[in-house]
Amino acid sequence: MDLHFGDSKPTDDERAAVDALLGPPESSWEGADRSDADLRWARGGRAARDRRDLLLPGLHAINDRVGWISAGALDYLCRRLTVPPAEAYGVATFYAMFSVRPRPSTVLHVCTDLACTAAGAADLCAGIEARLGPGIHLERSPCLGLCERAPAALTVRAGDPVRTAVSAPATVRDTVLAATAPDSAPEEPPPATAVPQAGNPGLTLLARVGVVDPESLDDYRTHGGYRALRRAFDLGPAAVIREVTDSGLVGRGGAAFPTGRKWQATASQPDHPHYLVCNADESEPGTFKDRVIMEGDPYSLVEAMTIAGYATGAHHGYLYLRGEYPRALARMEHALTQARARGLLGPDVLGQGYAFDIEIRRGAGAYICGEETALFNSIEGYRGEPRSKPPFPVEKGLFGKPTVENNVETLVNVLPILTGGAQAYAAVGTEASTGPKLYCVSGSVERPGVYEFPFGVTLGDVLREAGVRDGLRAVLLGGAAGGFVRADELDIPLTFEGTRAAGATVGSGVVMAFDSTVPLPRLLLRIAEFFRDESCGQCVPCRVGTVRQEEALRRLGEGRGAAAAVDDIALLREVGRAMRDASICGLGQTAWNAVESAIDRLGAYE
Known part of the structure; x- marks a missing residue:
C-alpha cells in the first residue's frame, strides 16, 4: 500500500461509511469534488486536524461496513482528517481486528487462548476449517473474554449495520451456522449465567446482575440506582475524594494504586480541561468481569463515571471498550442514551449545574491498550504505544491534559463507598486490602464465572465455591501476566499483601484452574x-x-x-x-x- 496520497478512490460504501461519521466533506481538500472556490483557498484543514481523534472510529466505520480497509478508503479518511497516510497506515495495522488486505466480509474469530486451548480450541479450529466455505475468513484470536463458556468464537459480518454473533461454548456445527447465517445463531445467555452467585443477598458489586433488567433505567433506580450520585452532590467534590481515600479503595486492574490519591492529584491540577477515562479494554487472558458488569448492570458504570467526573472536575468522559464485546457495546450505548434523555448526563446533571457526558471509543484488538498511556494514544488517533513517564497522566494525560483513568471494577466500587460510607466499606476485607473483589474463575471447575468475595478469602475458598475438579495440578493467578501456584498452595490469602508474600499476584482477578489433562x-x-x-x-x-x-x-x-x-x-x-x-x-x-x-x-x- 502506498504511504502517500495516491490515485486510489474509495467505493461508494467506503465513502458513505466515513461520511456517516464525519459528515459530508465541505471542500475538495477534504475529498469532495473540486470547485472554483477550492482553487483560491484551502478550507477545513485546521478543523480537520483537531479531529485526529476520530481516526480510530473512522477505521472502525470502514471495517464494519466493508470488512477490510482498502487503500482508497484509507486515502479518503486521511483527506477528511488531514492525517498523513503513513501514520494512518501505522494505526490501521496496529490492531488485530483490522485488515488492510482484501478478505471476505465475514470474519470468524476463534479464541485460542488459555481457557479455550484447555477446552479444545485446536480441535474446534480444525473442524471449522474443514466445513467453512471461501466466503468466510477464520482468524485465530487471543482471549475473547468469554472464558466461563470456553471454547468461544465471535462472528463479525460486515455491512450496514454490521452484525455479530457469539458462539460459546462453541461447537463446530453452531459456529459454522453463526458464520454462515449470524441471524440464525442462538441468542447469548443472560449475564446472570456468568455469575453463579446471582441473587445472593450478600453481594455488593454484583447485587443487581441477574436481578434488574439491564436495559431499564427505572428498574436500576428501583434497586438503589443514583443514590450514590445524589450523595456525591450533597457532599461536594472534595468530600467525595475524601470518602474514596478513607475507604482504602485501590485500583482493581492489577497495579493497585490508591484511587483517592489519583483523583486528588487530578482534581488539584490548575490546567483545564480535565478528562476521565474508563478503561474497559480488559484483554488479560482469563479476565471477563468488566464485560459481565457492562452487560448485566450498565447503569452502575454510567453513575460511577459521573461521580468520578464530578469529583475530579472533568466534564467529558471516555469509555474505552473492547472491540470484541458487541453486547456490552450495545448495552452501554443504550444506557447512555437513556441517561441523557432523563437528565442524568448532559449540560445539567440532575439539575445540579454540573455538565458531564460520556463518549464510547471502541478498541480493535490490542492488549497493550490496557496500559493507560497507550490507551490515551489510541483515543487520540495514534498507535497504541505506551508513553514514557513522567509526566504522569494526572498532570498530562489524554490530549495533554490532567486525566484520571480507572477500570470498570474500580469505578463501580465507588457506589457502595458513597451509599454506605467509607468506614463501612473499609471494614470489609483486610486492613491493607479493603472492600469486595471480583474473581474470574475458569478452567477445570464445575461452575466457572465471576465471583465476588471480600478480600481475605483463600484461593481454596474460591475454588471450592466454583467446584474445582479432581486432579488439580496448578492454578494461574492474575492471567498471562500473573503466575502459577501449585495445587498444595490453596491456602494463599487473596489479598495484595498475601499473594505478594507468596510470590504471586492478585492481578486483575484471574483464577484459572488446570487439571492433569492439560499439557x-x-x-x-x-x-x-x-x-x-x-x-x-x-x-x-x-x-x-x-x-x-x-x-x-x-x-x-x-x-x-x-x-x-x-x-x-x-x-x-x-x-x-x-x-x-x-x-x-x-x-x-x-x-x-x-x-x-x-x-x-x-x-x-x-
Whole structure:
C-alpha cells in the first residue's frame, strides 16, 4: 500500500461509511469534488486536524461496513482528517481486528487462548476449517473474554449495520451456522449465567446482575440506582475524594494504586480541561468481569463515571471498550442514551449545574491498550504505544491534559463507598486490602464465572465455591501476566499483601484452574506466543525478548535433551530479567512471570 496520497478512490460504501461519521466533506481538500472556490483557498484543514481523534472510529466505520480497509478508503479518511497516510497506515495495522488486505466480509474469530486451548480450541479450529466455505475468513484470536463458556468464537459480518454473533461454548456445527447465517445463531445467555452467585443477598458489586433488567433505567433506580450520585452532590467534590481515600479503595486492574490519591492529584491540577477515562479494554487472558458488569448492570458504570467526573472536575468522559464485546457495546450505548434523555448526563446533571457526558471509543484488538498511556494514544488517533513517564497522566494525560483513568471494577466500587460510607466499606476485607473483589474463575471447575468475595478469602475458598475438579495440578493467578501456584498452595490469602508474600499476584482477578489433562508446556508456549504478538515493538527488551522467550519454549517443547534444556532455561532467565528490568511498560515487565513460576514452582521441564 502506498504511504502517500495516491490515485486510489474509495467505493461508494467506503465513502458513505466515513461520511456517516464525519459528515459530508465541505471542500475538495477534504475529498469532495473540486470547485472554483477550492482553487483560491484551502478550507477545513485546521478543523480537520483537531479531529485526529476520530481516526480510530473512522477505521472502525470502514471495517464494519466493508470488512477490510482498502487503500482508497484509507486515502479518503486521511483527506477528511488531514492525517498523513503513513501514520494512518501505522494505526490501521496496529490492531488485530483490522485488515488492510482484501478478505471476505465475514470474519470468524476463534479464541485460542488459555481457557479455550484447555477446552479444545485446536480441535474446534480444525473442524471449522474443514466445513467453512471461501466466503468466510477464520482468524485465530487471543482471549475473547468469554472464558466461563470456553471454547468461544465471535462472528463479525460486515455491512450496514454490521452484525455479530457469539458462539460459546462453541461447537463446530453452531459456529459454522453463526458464520454462515449470524441471524440464525442462538441468542447469548443472560449475564446472570456468568455469575453463579446471582441473587445472593450478600453481594455488593454484583447485587443487581441477574436481578434488574439491564436495559431499564427505572428498574436500576428501583434497586438503589443514583443514590450514590445524589450523595456525591450533597457532599461536594472534595468530600467525595475524601470518602474514596478513607475507604482504602485501590485500583482493581492489577497495579493497585490508591484511587483517592489519583483523583486528588487530578482534581488539584490548575490546567483545564480535565478528562476521565474508563478503561474497559480488559484483554488479560482469563479476565471477563468488566464485560459481565457492562452487560448485566450498565447503569452502575454510567453513575460511577459521573461521580468520578464530578469529583475530579472533568466534564467529558471516555469509555474505552473492547472491540470484541458487541453486547456490552450495545448495552452501554443504550444506557447512555437513556441517561441523557432523563437528565442524568448532559449540560445539567440532575439539575445540579454540573455538565458531564460520556463518549464510547471502541478498541480493535490490542492488549497493550490496557496500559493507560497507550490507551490515551489510541483515543487520540495514534498507535497504541505506551508513553514514557513522567509526566504522569494526572498532570498530562489524554490530549495533554490532567486525566484520571480507572477500570470498570474500580469505578463501580465507588457506589457502595458513597451509599454506605467509607468506614463501612473499609471494614470489609483486610486492613491493607479493603472492600469486595471480583474473581474470574475458569478452567477445570464445575461452575466457572465471576465471583465476588471480600478480600481475605483463600484461593481454596474460591475454588471450592466454583467446584474445582479432581486432579488439580496448578492454578494461574492474575492471567498471562500473573503466575502459577501449585495445587498444595490453596491456602494463599487473596489479598495484595498475601499473594505478594507468596510470590504471586492478585492481578486483575484471574483464577484459572488446570487439571492433569492439560499439557503445561503447551500452555506456556501459548502465553509466550501471546506476548510476542501483543508486544507493540517500541522498546528493544520487549520486542526482542518476547520472541526469544517463545523460541526457547518451543525448543523445550521439542525435548532435545537435558543439556539443551538447561541451556534454554538459563537463556529464559536471562531474557526474562532483561525484559523485567528494562521494558518501558508492564507488558514486557510481566511477560516472563508465568513462565518463571511454572519452571520454579511446578517443575514444568523436569
